[in-house]
Amino acid sequence: MTQHLLEPIKVGPYTLAHRMAMAPLTRSRAGQPGDLPTAMNAEYYRQRASAALIITEATQISRQGQGYAWTPGIYSDEQVDAWRQVSTHVHEAGGRIFMQLWHVGRVSHPSFQPDNALPVAPSALPVPGKTFIVDDQGNGVWEDVPTPRALEAFEIADIISDYSRAARNALRAGMDGVEIHAGNGYLLDQFINSNSNQREDNYGSSVANRARLLLDVVEAVADEVGAERVGVRLTPMGRFMGMGDATPEATFGYIVRSLNRWPLAYLHLVEPAVVGTVKDENFDPRWDAIISQLRTQWNGVLMIAGGYDPQTAEQALAANRADIIAFGRPFLANPDLPRRIRDGLALNTPDPSTFFGGDQRGYIDYPAHP
Structure with a gap:
């Protein structure tokens, strides 16, 4: 049964045909x-335009915000023009597309930074992880993340402006809206979590201060493009890249209640069953209680992601756990995923060896069902 997955829903100014993002x-x-996005990238998204809503790959808001090789940006006119071919292809195929705005913060490497500088973070703490860089031979390799430098207070205003500019550029590129990436161990999440934020100024220490940067970014982006075209992604209880918070119920409860100030398109929560690209078998069991708490505290449309299959997605909607389910790897391998779910068709199996980098193999050559 896919009764709930197939119901339409209004998200911001848009009525979506179903609930599979x-x-x-x-x-x-x-x-x-x-x-820059290419014609191959445009074809990839076009193939998946039957999604209720496409959220693009994470897209850096500035050169400083990049942390992985061969990821797209949205801070230059050339990038805006290149993304326009993506949005055009999706719209011509009848789809809707939001761009995810990204600043990786400390999860970066000097090779990506202006003047080969250290990556930036709320606090200068070691990072337990690796990032994907280009070596001297032009190959993609995983490299340790260096200890970052702490952002100076005066630099934070520039980062907020970068988010605002990126949102404006996304709509110039034809996007229907933007999603602010505030999860998965990247910059905004680093400010939110007490494990990674040891600041003693207005952006650290208390829950309200650690949430301040995210709320400042939401305000700036909503003022730029309209709150109804803005989503926010959070990962409560996430542990990726050294995340962790001493009081997650209080911290994320405060954030979600604060986000109710704006009529946002949606709130997107990632369940920690999937952390980064690996299954986390030891995630905190408080998650179920926290998602129930946040579901109650959030006044708008709730999207959730985290390893769902068609059956568990339908069950989650039927139980009012959320309003929309976001599928990741199933969409990667099944460009026609909504049809397959609707008709009970077999799913293609994704090939992990082609997830990051490469050519059309494992990207635009997954077949639709006959």
Whole structure:
């Protein structure tokens, strides 16, 4: 049964035909130089335009915001023009598409930074993880993340402006809206979590201060493009890249209640059953209680993601756990996923060896069902 998955829903100014969204998926295939979407990227998204809503791969708001090789940006006119071919292809195929706005913060490498500088973070703390860089031979390799430098207070205003500019550029590129990426261990999440934020100024220490940067970004982006075209992604209880918070119920409860100030398109929560690209078998069991708490505290449309299949997605909607389910890897391997779910058709199996980097193999050659 897919009764609930097939129901239409209003998201911001848009009425979506069903409740199966495409989650943001980093694929590291942007054209070089310039980190530009290509015709191959446009074809990838066009193939998946039957999603209720496509959320693009994470897209850096500035050069400083990049942390992985061959990921696209949205801070130059050339990038805006290149993304326009993506939005055009999706719209011509009848789809809707939001761009996910990204600043990785400390999860970066000097090779991506202006003047080979250290990555930035709320606090100068070691990072337990690796990032994907280009070696001297032009190959993609995983490299340790260096200890970042702490952002100076005066630099934060520039980052907020970068988000605002990126949102404006996304709509210039024909996007229907934007999703602010505030999860998965990246910059906004680093400010939110007490494990990674040891600041003692207005952006650290208390829950309200650690949430301040996200709320400042939401305000700036909503003022730029309209709150109804803005979504926010959070990962409560996430552990990726050293995340963790001493009081997650209080921290994320405060954030969600604060986000109710704006008539946002949706709130997107990632369940920690999937952390990064690996299954986390040891996620905190408080998650179920927290998602129930946040579901009650959030006044708008709730989207959730985290390893759902058609059966568990339908069950989640039937239980009012959320309003929309975002599928990641199933959409990666099944460009016609909504049809397959609706008709009970077999699913293609994704090939992990082609997830990051490469050519059309494992990207635009997954077949639709006959």
